[in-house]
Amino acid sequence: MTCADDGLGTGVSTAVVILTPSTPEKTYNRILLCKRGNCWVPVVSMKGNSIINRGKVRDKLLEYSEQVLSKKPLTFCPSNEDADRLVKEDPVAFVFAVILTQGAQAERMWAIPYHLKKIMGHLDANIIATMKTEDLSAVFEQLPQRPRYWNEAATMVIKAAQHINDRYGGHPERIWNDNPKGADLQSRLDSFYGIGPKKASMAAVILAKDMNIPVRNWNEIDIAVDLMIQRGFPRAGLSNSSSPSEIIESARQLNPSFPGALDQPCWDIGRQWCHPKVPECSSCYIGQVCPKIGCCASTASSTHAGD
Numbered sequence: 001m002t003c004a005d006d007g008l009g010t011g012v013s014t015a016v017v018i019l020t021p022s023t024p025e026k027t028y029n030r031i032l033l034c035k036r037g038n039c040w041v042p043v044v045s046m047k048g049n050s051i052i053n054r055g056k057v058r059d060k061l062l063e064y065s066e067q068v069l070s071k072k073p074l075t076f077c078p079s080n081e082d083a084d085r086l087v088k089e090d091p092v093a094f095v096f097a098v099i100l101t102q103g104a105q106a107e108r109m110w111a112i113p114y115h116l117k118k119i120m121g122h123l124d125a126n127i128i129a130t131m132k133t134e135d136l137s138a139v140f141e142q143l144p145q146r147p148r149y150w151n152e153a154a155t156m157v158i159k160a161a162q163h164i165n166d167r168y169g170g171h172p173e174r175i176w177n178d179n180p181k182g183a184d185l186q187s188r189l190d191s192f193y194g195i196g197p198k199k200a201s202m203a204a205v206i207l208a209k210d211m212n213i214p215v216r217n218w219n220e221i222d223i224a225v226d227l228m229i230q231r232g233f234p235r236a237g238l239s240n241s242s243s244p245s246e247i248i249e250s251a252r253q254l255n256p257s258f259p260g261a262l263d264q265p266c267w268d269i270g271r272q273w274c275h276p277k278v279p280e281c282s283s284c285y286i287g288q289v290c291p292k293i294g295c296c297a298s299t300a301s302s303t304h305a306g307d
């Protein structure tokens with residue numbers, strides 16, 4: 001086996017194979033490390049006698065993005081057109097939705113800015129910035145679907161409104177409308193209380209890729225590591241663990257031109273097929289190339305590099 005087997009490119013001269021325990025089968029995965037510059041990079045894994053071709057898994061994920069996801073219209077709230085339109089058209093609503101997207105079904109969380117506006121009669125960052133937490137919590141209490149931590153949610157929304165006023169003069173579109181570099185956009189979003197690196201990556205990719213906001217150096221936008229990605233990457237052999245830093249590094253190596261492009265297909269596949277307890281490998285879009293590491297024996301299979 002050589003470094004060219006991984007489908008990730010050539011220009012590599014040195015290779016070493018290491019063994020790592022594989023659960024739950026209690027066999028060993030063999031991982032081919034190749035030297036690129038001064039770094040040892042894991043490029044091909046072997047499970048049993050089969051090669052996990054990370055290049056093929058990556059290509060299948062990108063194909064899913066191109067062939068399936070890109071043909072779907074961008075929809076945040078499929079069952080509520082007005083809520084969907086609001087987060088697409090009102091930057092304040094978009095920022096609030098990103099902040100509130102956690103701990104519950106994403107579609108419900110993206111609809112919250114619409115319900116807040118309906119109850120309060122506005123989504124004016126100037127006014128919200130001066131609200132008392134208990135007053136906004138009382139509004140959250142009236143929502144048809146509340147975020148899980150709705151007291152904390154009120155604090156986050158007020159702090160976001162204050163940040164929009166202090167940093168962007170009350171114009172949240174200034175976060176992204178100056179043709180920023182990907183890393184700067186991520187960092188601007190990350191500086192909101194309640195967003196953090198994971199949601200900053202997710203929002204930056206949505207803005208740049210789905211909402212066509214001009215962003216320079218897309219390759220600086222990293223994959224947004226959430227539980228879905230932490231489950232999918234090791235199962236698909238794209239990382240050896242669910243460690244966020246390893247997944248981010250792996251995505252950078254797999255798709256250096258735009259690591260964040262792996263986010264959406266992996267997330268969607270996780271939602272549709274790669275369930276925590278019973279993954280539906282037989283119908284999964286990447287089932288033919290995925291090594292299904294750690295999945296039950298009845299669904300597990302491996303992929304040969306030459307397949």
Ligand code: SF4
Pocket residue numbers: 232235236269273274275279280281282284285286287288290291292293295
């Ligand atoms: S459902 Fe199965 S085939 Fe699909 S990504 Fe998960 S482990 Fe791989």
